[in-house]
Amino acid sequence: MSFIERIDTVCIKVRNIEESSLWYQEKLGFKVVYQGLSYRVLSIGDSSVPLTIEQDNDKTSTSNQTYPIFFTKNIKETYQSLKEKGVSCGEIQIDGVNNFFDFYDADGNKLQVCFWE
Template structure:
């Protein structure tokens, strides 16, 4: 038995919480469930029944470089439509790729955080 009952959230660090929140709402069509604008501003976006995405505004005295080895992967049954929609919204995306029964592509948010979308059957 695992020590944990579920994955709660995935943190993505951002430079400007307001700009990032707007990008995730407008580009990815997310709806926030919680916001905090204190010293450590965060915005939480629930994603289906899985873990949420939490945007965390880093402090100006903290260093940050977007992660390239760890990143969230979203699942979409209509992956071609999602790819087309993100591309049309000016999002930097890779080409659709196939690996056996899995189709996927990567894209980046306005802070350079790597994200991925996959579909498998």
């Protein structure tokens, strides 16, 4: 039996905690459930795993970075909604039963959304 019980949160480093917090709320509809001095914990729909954004003033590169993959029931509608909100999005990819696309937050952090049945 593992001593690790679950994933508690996924953390993304950002340059400006206030601007990033607003971006995630306005563009993705996430809700702030806890505020620390240099971080915010955001709830994501019905998920039990929140997203934590944390201020990092020394952030210089987003390459080779872990990224969250969000799930949606309607990939095309989600894609269109993000594009209409001015979010930078890659094209929808189809890999067998998995449909997904990358998109980027205000700090250039890669995020991904997927749909599968």
